[in-house]
Structures are given as C-alpha cells and as structure tokens.
Amino acid sequence: MILPLDFFHRDTVTVARELLGKKLVVKQGDDILSGIITETEAYRGQDDPASHAYPGITPRNRLMYETYGHVYVYLIYGMYHCLNFTTESLRSPGAVLIRSIMPIDGIDSMQRNRQRSSLVHLTDGPGKLCQALGITKTTHNGLPLTPESGIFLEDIGYPITTPMCHTRIGITK
C-alpha cells in the first residue's frame, strides 16, 4: 500500500518512527530504485536548535512551513545531499531526515551512481543514500511524495526489528 500524504500530516516524531521498515521508491529513467528505511531522524520547529526551521522562515526552509508529505533536499558541505520529508502542517514546521536505507531494487544502478571503491556501504549514510538513488536538489526538491512525481513510499509490511530511540549523533548543536 502506498502511503498517502496524510501519513505525514502528524507529529514529526511519530512519522519518523513509523517510517522505519517502509519502502522508499525512486524512479530514475526506466529504472526503479528502492530500499527499506532503516534509520530516520526527526527535526521539529522553533524549539529545536538543530532544525533548519529554528531561526524562522527563510527561502530555503519554507517547505517545512508550507508543506507536508513533500521532498526537501539540501546540499551540505558543498558536496553531499540530504533527503528529508516534510511533516506536520502549515505554520507547524517539521521534517524527517532519512539517514539510512537497505537496498532492495536496482542495486546495480545504485552502485553505478556511486563512483566509490567499496560497494558494501552503499546507502548507510544521508549523503551516500542520495548519491545511490540519484537524488539532487534540482531534480527532487519540493516534489510531493506520490507515484506520479517519481518518488514515494510504500508499506510492504516489513517487520520492524527492535527499533531504538536515542539522541542525535554527529550534530554540533
């Protein structure tokens, strides 16, 4: 079953937790690339210093304020993209960062997308995941999560194995 946009019209932390085990599907030309989401991170609004929404609305983060169920991609360190899904609703900014997935379909295409020596750590980081799936700001930022747009989520009833919750890592704030 394909997740409707309303799935994201809820509390950010709830969405982040329920995203685990769902399948992320990206169409790239004639190829279908997909993977099971294994790690997420919730970013909320003005009470969260690490969130893009924290300083208030800007041209970059307005998707977090104005949409839910949309793709929010940004460039980090000038070299890597990060994939987020916007949540909650108008005037209530939020987003879930996809940190890690487990490749399912189109694994050979993912390997082609990532010109790296080691193929074992294919999609186990935000930047690597976007490289493997061919996600960039120019092609995906602002798209709704529907099959028509070429990127969407599917519930395939994948069993969730002992989800863990903890504070964020690798953030300087």
Next chain:
DNA sequence: TGAATGATCACG
C-alpha cells in the same frame, strides 16, 4: 583526525 567544498544567510 582532518581536509574537501559550495549553498545559504546576515550584514549594510
């Protein structure tokens, strides 16, 4: 451990 790297934003 540290270097690579460019969009974004605040300033005025």
Next chain:
DNA sequence: GTGATCATTCAT
C-alpha cells in the same frame, strides 16, 4: 558584494 557556518564522507 563579504565572511561565517554547516544535519558528511573518505582516506590516512
């Protein structure tokens, strides 16, 4: 226009 900041990755 300038300069500070940054939610990462890979090789040493």
